[in-house]
Amino acid sequence: MRPPLAPPMVAHVLLLERPDGLVLVDTGFGTADLADRKRLGRPFLTMVRPALDAAETAVAQVRALGHDPAEVTDIVLTHLDLDHAGGIGDFPNARIHVHATELGAAKRPTLREKARYVQGQWAHHPLWAEHREGGDDWFGFASVKALADDVVIVPLHGHTRGHSGVAVRRPDGGWLLHAGDAFFHGDQVAEPPGCPASLAAFQRMMAVDNKARVANLERLQELARSHGDEVTVICAHDKGQYDALRG
Ligand SMILES: [Zn+2]
Structure with missing residues (x-):
């Protein structure tokens, strides 16, 4: 994906191997989006220019790792924007965990919200x-367990009405917080924080509640400052963070 004047972006999906099955955090675009790209809407296709590469879909990558997609029992979504929820149809039997407010927004969007959700x-x-x-x-954030105590939903509203982060306990005992679209560039939670101007404007424009978004970003900056040794904070679209974790 590449909005105007912005660096190339990814749609970062996590695959968790748990004793009772596989879990995805977010799903990116799905095979049905590739088959019918028009359903993503012309404004999104023109502005964000998604690659829509079959090999990059979550289902293709789950298979490439040697798993049967039917082993994915649960999917935890940061929110239901079209670039995060597109893949859920490729795992039709998985339970979909999401904040209740977000599901309400996606099912009954306002006029302004309509283009971001693809029914x-x-x-x-x-x-x-x-x-x-x-x-x-969870580190001072109100939270709720999605699966046991190692997959936790951390509400971070603002980008959308029910937008949330998903915190995952890592095998080494630390945490990885997938903060979805609470921010778009890794430097926003670095010291000192920074962000390319084009991406800053894009985030303001996409927020349904910009004040809440900014307040939650400040809380994430404080989390990274005070608990950076225990918690790695990533967002959905930063390619540098994605490459670093894959490496
Ligand atoms: Zn997004």
Whole structure:
């Protein structure tokens, strides 16, 4: 993906191998988006210019790792924007975990929200698991367990109404926080924080509640500052963070 004047972007998906099955965090675009790219809408296709490469879909990459896609039992989504939820149709039997507010927004979008959600991406009627802030505390953030205590939803509203991060406990004991679209560039949680002007404008433009987005970004900056040794904070679209984790 490459919005005007912005660096090339990825749609970062995590695959977790847990004892009871495979779990995805976000799904990027799916095979049905590639087969019918028009459903993504002309404004999105023109502005973001997604690659839509079959080999890059989550289902192709799960297979390339030697797994059967049917082993994916659960998918945890940061939000339901078209570039995050497109792949859920490739795993029709998986439970889809999402913040309840986000599912409400996606199913009943306002006029302004309409273009970001593609109803066809969940036309197969997946089994939804809706979550709300559950009274748990995760490094000072209200949170709720999605799966046991090692996959946790951390509400970070602002980019969309129910946008959330997904925190995953790593085998070494630390945490990886997939912060979705709470920020778009790794430097936004670096010291000192920075961001290319074009990407900063894009984030402002895409936010349904920019004040909440900025407040949550500040909390993530503080998290990275104070707990950087225990928590790695990544976002969905930064290619540098993606390459570093893959390497
Ligand atoms: Zn996105």
